[in-house]
Amino acid sequence: MICPSCGHNNTKVVDSRETKEGKAIRRRRECEKCNARFSTYEEVEIMRFTVVKKDGSKQDYDRNKIEIGIRKALEKRPVSEDKIEKILGDVEYEIQSKEQLEITSREIGKITLDKLKEIDDVAYLRFASVYKSFGSAESFKKEAEKISE
Numbered sequence: 001m002i003c004p005s006c007g008h009n010n011t012k013v014v015d016s017r018e019t020k021e022g023k024a025i026r027r028r029r030e031c032e033k034c035n036a037r038f039s040t041y042e043e044v045e046i047m048r049f050t051v052v053k054k055d056g057s058k059q060d061y062d063r064n065k066i067e068i069g070i071r072k073a074l075e076k077r078p079v080s081e082d083k084i085e086k087i088l089g090d091v092e093y094e095i096q097s098k099e100q101l102e103i104t105s106r107e108i109g110k111i112t113l114d115k116l117k118e119i120d121d122v123a124y125l126r127f128a129s130v131y132k133s134f135g136s137a138e139s140f141k142k143e144a145e146k147i148s149e
Contacts, residue, residue, distance in 0.1 A: 003031035004038055023089055049095075052104045061103075066091055066112060073127040077120050087115045121147050 001011045008031050015028040024043040030036070050058045067088055074084060094111050095103060109131040117124040125144060134140045 001029055001040060003034060003036055005036035006031060006034040008033035023093065049100065050102045051108065052102055054105060058102070061095075063088075063092065066108065069127060069130070070112065070116070070123075073116055073123040074120065077123055079120055079123070083119060087112075087119060090115050117147075 002009050003011055010032040011029045012032060013027050014030050014037065017026050018024070019026045019041070024041055027040045027042065029038055029040060031038075049061050051061050052058055070084060070087055070091075091108070091112050095108060098107075109127075113124065113127055113131060116127050124147065125140070128134075128143055129140060132139075132143070134143070
């Protein structure tokens, strides 16, 4: 690992800890030349797969799209950054566990909805309004009633 302070390529691991419920490792490192300390994160690389959109078109999986949707749904909600990262990690973990080369955007939306429902009802409704394409206030109201039951 190259030191971000001096560019030296010999660093040693001072401490390692699991994060994200064992799905990542945080390593504290120290440069052997300048003694600067920095952290690195090690995660499982998501296998490459294709997302099949509603119109049948296909595109490479892009984690940022899910993250943007989750963050918009949780905007101004009392949810910590750690929880947001956990939701995103859980969504990706579930997608990855399917072990498919293709997944529909609908499946990704459903997984994301399920994770948001566990955390915050308002965020769930925000995401559902886009995912389920509510055409009226009545359909939004029906979804809200389902949650409160």
